[in-house]
Amino acid sequence: MSKASQSAYEAIRGRILSGEFPAGTHLKEERLAEVCGVSRTPIRDALRTLAAEDYVRVVPNHGTFVSEFSDDDIEDIFVLRSMLEGYAARMAAQRATPEQIFELREQCKKIDTSMKVGDEPDRDAFLAANRRFHEIITEAAGSERLAQMIARLIEQPIIARTAQSYKEPQIERSNRQHMELIDAIESEDGSWAEAIMSGHILAGYQTFKQNLDPAGDRSEEDGGPARLETDPSKARRQPLRVVSGSKPAPRRK
Template structure:
C-alpha cells in the first residue's frame, strides 16, 4: 500500500508545547548513543543545525539535549562553536583507574567483614540481572546494564560503611567514563566482568577480605585495559 505524502514528510518539532520534551528526549538519546558508539569521537564538535537535521527536530530541543549531555559530562558547551565531545588523556585514564583500583579494592575488603545475608542476596540478584542483559542473545543494552552495575558497586560502598571512602570514590568515578568503558566492551570483556562480580560475592560470602580486594583490583584494572587492548569478540 502506498504511503501518504504526510507520512513520508519529516516530522519536525518546533520546540513548542508538549512535543518539545519528547523531541528533546529523542535528540538526547540519539546524540548520547552516537557519542558512546564513537560516531562522534572525543574532541569532535557537534553543531546544532546538523544535529537537528539528523534527528528530525528543531534546534530548540537539540539545544536542550546538548545541555543535558553537558550536565552528564559527555560533552562541553563551547561559545560560538556548539558542543565538543569530552575526551580523556592517557594520563587521565591512568589516574582515574589507578585511584579506583586502590579505593574500590579497599571497599571490597571492608565489605567482606561487614556484609549481612540480605546484602549477599541483593548482590546476587544484581549479578543475575546483569547476566540476563548480557546473555539475552541480542545486542547488549548498556542503558540497562549501567544502572545495575552502578547499584552493585554502590551497594558495596554502603556495606563497607566508610562514609569518607565512599565520598572519595564517587568523586573519582566519572559516570561518562563508565559508560564509555562499557561501550567498548566485547562479549568476552563483559563475561569477564560478570565473573568478577560473582567472585566478589563469593569472597564476601566467605568473609575473605583479601580475596574480595584482589578481585576488585583486577576488575577495575581490566576496565582500564579496554582503552588500550585491541577489541576482540
C-alpha cells in the same frame, strides 16, 4: 527534563555511544535540531547536560564538540575506578543484604552461561550481567554520591566499549574474581573485598590495553557506519582539537 529535551538528549547521547558522532565532531545546534525534530532550545538544554556528564565539551562562541580521550585520560579513568569501586566493595562487605548477595550469585551464573552456549561467548548477555553485578555492589555501598561518581566514569564512551573486546579466557578470569568478591563480601571482610575489586578493575585495564592498543589505529577499520558528521562539502573549518582531562603528572625532581 521534559519531552523534547529528553528525547534530544537520548538521541545525541546514543549517537555518541554508537560512534555515529566520533570524538572531536563539532555538534552544530541547527543540524541537531533537524535530526531530532525539535528547535534549538531543547538541543542546547541537552548539550549542557551532556557537557556536565563529560560526553561533550562546550567552547563558548565556538560550539560543542564530542569529547576526546587521550591514553593518559583512559589510564586516569581506570585508576580512579579501581579506587572508587574498591571503596564501594569495602562498604558493600559491611552493608550488603542477603538478597543482594543472592543476586550477585545470579549474575555470576549468567556470565558463566553466556560463555557456554555457542562457540562464541554471548557478549550482550555478558555485558548486561557484568554491568548489573557492579551495579549491585555500588548500590550495596549505600552512597548515592559515590554511585554517581562511579557512573560518570563508566559511562564514558571509551569505557563503555571496553568490555566489547573481552575474549573467553578474560571473561572467565573476570568471573572468577567476581566469585571471590562474593566470598569476601559474604565473610564481611572489607579489606579483602576492596583488594579484589581494585585488582579486578586494573586487570580490566590491562585487557583493554592489550586488545585495543596493539591493533593500531582503531578508527574506521572497515569503513565504519555511515556518519552524520559535518557534511564534508560544507566543512570549511577544521573542528578545534579539544583536549580533555588530565595534564601530564609532574615527576618528582
